[in-house]
Amino acid sequence: MMTRSCLQVAVLLAGMMVFQSSHSRETYVWSVVPQFTGIAVHRDWTPLLRYLESVLGYDFKLRIYDSIAQFEVGFLEGKPDFAYMNPYHAVMAHNAQGYVPLVRNAQRLLEGIVVVRKDSTVTDVKQLNGATISFPSPNAFAAALYMRALLRESEGIDFKPVYAGTHSNSYRQVLLGRVAASGAVKRTLRKEREETQEQLRIVYTTPAFPSHPLVVHPRVPEEVRQAVQQAILDLNKTEEGRAILEPILLFPASVAVYEADYAPLLKLNLDRYVVRYQ
C-alpha cells in the first residue's frame, strides 16, 4: 500500500516537471543598434524573432535602446545575447565581452557619407571647416567614428560634432537648418522617405567596409548559435525569408568571420575617436 502511494507521487512529480519544462523555454535578449527610431526597429526586427521562435523553439526578447550611446553601454556590459551592430561596435564588443559575429549582409558594404541640404552652398567637404556637423552617435562606425577620423586626418578640417542619437534624427538636424551637415551611411539614407532623400545631397563618401554583423555573446551555447545562424542563412532561399531579411538589411545573409571581416578595423587606429560611456 505504501509502495503504491510513493509510486503515484513520483509519477505525479515527473508529469509536473515535463509540463513545466515545456512551458518555460530558454529566453535570449536581442538588441539592435538604434540607427532608426525605436518604432522602426520594432517593426522591422519582430518578424525575424517571431520566425526564429517558431522554428527553433526558443524565446527571443527585443530590447530597444533610445540612443546609440545607451546601446553601447548595454553591449559593453554584455547585456544582449544577440546584437546587431556596426562593424566597429563588433570590434569593441569582441574586445570587451568576446562577442563573435554570426552573419552579415553578403553584398551590402558599409559606406559612410556626409550630406548637406540640397539647396546648401557646400559642394566640397572642405567648405565645412569650422561648421557644426551632426552624427548619429560618436561610435557609429562608418557614419561617425571612421568619418570623424577621415575628416580630421585626411581632409584636415576642424568642425564641431553634435550627436543626434539616430541617423533619422541626424538627417533632420540638417534638413531643418540646425546643423550644416550630417555624417551617416548610404544604406540608412536609402531607407528614408522619398521627399526626405530628395532634399539631401551627398558631398563625401568613405571607402566601403563589410556591413553590420549580427553578433552573439559567448555565454550562448554553441548549438543555439549554430541553429540561429543556419536558420537565418536558410531564409535566403525563400521569398518569405527574403521579405523578413530585406527590411533589416540582411538580405542576402552570409556567414560573418571576425578575423577576416572586422579585425582589420583595429588597424585603422580609431580608438582615440571612440567615446566611452560608463
Next chain:
Amino acid sequence: MTAWWSRRRLHTQLAFASAALLALTIVITTWYNIHLQQRELLRTFERDAQSLAWNLATTSSYMVVTNKLDELEVLLLRSVTLPELLRLRVVSPGGDPLSYVVKREDGSIRAVYELKKTLPPYPSNVMDAQITTRVDLSRLILWQPIRTSTLLGWIELEMSLGTLSNLQAQVVKDSTVNALIALFFDVAVLLLILRVPEGYFRRAVQFAEQLPENPGRVMTDRGGSAEIGELITALNLSSTQLKLHEDVIAENHERLAVMNRTLEQKVEQRTAKLTTALASLRLLKQAVEQSPSAVIITDAKKRIESVNPGFVAIYGYRPQEVIGHLPAMLSLGQTPEETYKAMWDNLLSSGFWQGELLNRRKDGDKLWVFMVVSAVKDDRGAVTHYLAIQDDISERKQQEERLRYQANFDSLTGLPNRALLEDRLHQALRHDSRQQRKTALVYLDLDKFKPINDTFGHHIGDVVLVQTGERIRKAIRAEDTVARLGGDEFLMVLSGLDDLGALDGIAAKVQTALQEPFLIEGRELHVGSSLGIAIAPRDGQDIETLLSNADSAMYRAKQQGTNRYQYFTAEMNEQVTWRLQIRNELHHALDQNQVQLVYQPIFRADGRSIVAAEALLRWESPTLGEVSPRDFVPIAEESGIIEQLGDWVLDSACSAGRRFSREFDCAVSVNLSTVQLRSPGFAEKVGWLLREHQLAASHLHLELTEGTLFEDNEQVRSQIAALGKLGVPLAIDDFGTGYSSLSYLKRFCCGYLKIDPCFVTDLCESPDSEAIVTAIIQLAHSLHMEVIAEGVERKEQLAKLVSLGCDLIQGFYLAPPQNHDDFIRLLTARSRQSS
C-alpha cells in the same frame, strides 16, 4: 401676366397660390434649419480640433525638448492621416521650423523641409493661449502652444470643413424632397375639394352655350354651392323667354319658305335647258380646239374667218396673220391647176371635196396635206361659210418616197439596183427591138478588191465602191444605166447601139477609168476590172439569159488575167454547160467510188531510192469520162465539195502511206487546197488520222502552193503552224511561179521546195530557166530545205538537175503515176534489187 392669370381656371389659380405659399414657408424653415445645424457643427469641429491640438502638444513636448526631430516627424505623419486634417506644423517659440507635414489633394502625405520662420499671427501677450481662426467656410486654422513650465513651441493645425458643406447639401436635398411631397398633397387635396362645385359650374356653362339651339329646356341641377344654384335659376328663366320669341319667328318663316320654293322650281327648269345647250356647244368648241387637224373656216367670199390651234401647229402662222386672207396664201404653187378646179366644181355641185394638196408652211417648208372641205349653208340654202379640215401627211409621203428609192437604188453607191436595172433593161430591149437596134449588157467585176477590204477595212472598201460607181457613170453615155449588183459587181445596160464597134471604145474607157489609182485617206489604191459583154438579140433575148452569158464572158475575162474584157461566144456556152455538168456529177463521185488515188514516186537524185510518192487524184466519170483535176478541183472548191474530197484523199493516202512507210520507208505526199486550211479543225484532223493509221508524221508530206502560204488569213496561218507542230513536213508546190517570197519560207519552216515543171521543161534550152533553178536550189539549201524537181521527162534534164545539186526527182522519165498495187510492186522490186 395679369391677362394670363385671369384666363386660368379657378382651381389652377387656387393651386398656384397655395403651392407658392407653402414653398415659401418651406424655404424659410429650411434656411433657418441649415443655419442652426451649421453653427452647431462648427462648434463641434472646433472642439475636436482643439482637443486634437492639445493632445499633439502634450505628446510632442518630449520630442521637442529632446530634439528628436525624426520621432516628431513620425508623430505628425501619423496624425495627419486623420481625414479632416490638411497639415501640421511644429515651430520653435522663435518660429524656426521643427517639423512640417502636409496632405496633398490626392490624399498623399509629404514631409516639407522649409527653413522660413512661421509664427502665429497674434500679439505676444496671447502667445500661450489656444487660438482658432476660420479662414473661410471650408478651412479652420488652429495654433496650439507646446508648453511645460515655459513655452517650447507652437503647433499649427489646418483642418478641412468639407464635411460641413456635405452635410449642408444633404439638408437641402432632404428639405427639397419633403417640400415636393407636401406640395403634391396640397394640390391634390385642393383639387379634390373643388371637384363637385366645378362640375356643376361647367355643366351650367355648357347649358348656356347650347341655349340658342334648345330654347325652353331647363336645368334640374341645384349646384354644389349657393352661387352656382343662383346661376342655374337665372339661366332657366332666360331659356323659357327665348322659347316664346322663337315660336313667333318660326311661324313667319314657314310662310315665306313656301313662296320661295315655287320661284326656285321655275328658275331651275330654265337653267337646266340653258346648261344643256351650253355644254353641247362647249364640247364642239373643245373638239375643234384640241383636234390635231388644222381647221379653217372662211366666209362665203373665201376669206379666212377663224383657224384652230391645230392649224397654228401645222402651218406656223398665228391666227391674226391669216384671218382676212384667202387660203391661196398657203399654196406652194405646185399643186396642179386641175386639182383646184375639181375641188371648186365639187364644192359647187355637192358642197363637198376631199384630196391631197401640196402647201407650204410659214417657214417656207413643203407640206403635204389631206383636206376635207365642205360648204356650210343657211336655212335658205345660201353658202355662209366654207369649213376645211386638213391633216399633215408629209411624213407618210416622205416614207413612200424612201421606200420607192430603197426598192430601186443601192444604198451605198446611190446607183440603181438590180431590180431597177432589170426594169431599164426590159424597156431598152423593147425599145431597141422595135428600132432594129442592139442592146448590150456588160458585167463588171473588180479585180484585187478583196485584199483592199481585208487589209484596210470595209469603210475604205466602201469608198472604193462609191468612187467606182461614179467613174463608171462618167465613162458611159448619159442614156446608159449602171447598177450595182452587190459586192464588187456592177452591171451596165448600153442601149440603142447601131455599131457594135462602139462597145470596144466604151469598155476600154471604163477600164481605163478604173485603172486610175484611188486616193483614199492618203493612200493610193489600185484595182482592176474584168468585163463580160452579152449582146441582145444575138446572145439572148431575155434578161436571165443575157445576165448568165455576160457572167460567163466576165468569168473568161478574169481567167485571162486582170483588166480584160470578153464578148460572149457560143464556145463559152459550151464551157458553161461543161462546168455545170462537172458540178452535178462531182456530187456522186465519192459515193459511187468514181475517184481513186495514183502514186508518182519521188526519187533521190542518184535514182537509187524512192523516198516518197505524191498521191494524185483521178476521177473517171461514167458520163463525162476522165476529168482532169485541173478542171474539177476549182469547181470542187467553189461548191464546197473539196472538204469531203480532201478528207477522202488524206484518209486514203494515210492508209496507203502506212504500208509504204512500214515496209519500204517511203513517205506519202498529199496536195492541200487553201479551202481545206481555212476550216478551223484541220490540223487536229490530220493529227487524228496519223494516230488512226499509225503513220509517223515524218512520213506524211503536205504540199501547199505559194498562194496558200501567202493567204492573208489568220486561220490559215494558225493551221499551218499547228501542222508544223505535229511534225508533218511541208512542201511548197510550183515554187517560182508565184510570189516566191523568202519571208514566208522562213516563217513556216518548210521542208521541201518543188520546182515548177515549167522551169524543168526548158531547162536545157533556156539559160533563164537554168539560172532560176540554180537560184532556187541554192536558196533552198541555204535554208536547209531539199529541192524536188517535177516533170522530169528527159535524160538530159535529169543530168542537168543532178549537176546543179537538185536533191529529189519526180517525173515520167523515172516513173509515171501508178495505182496502188503497181506502186507496191515497184517498191518491192527495187527493194529486192538493192538487197
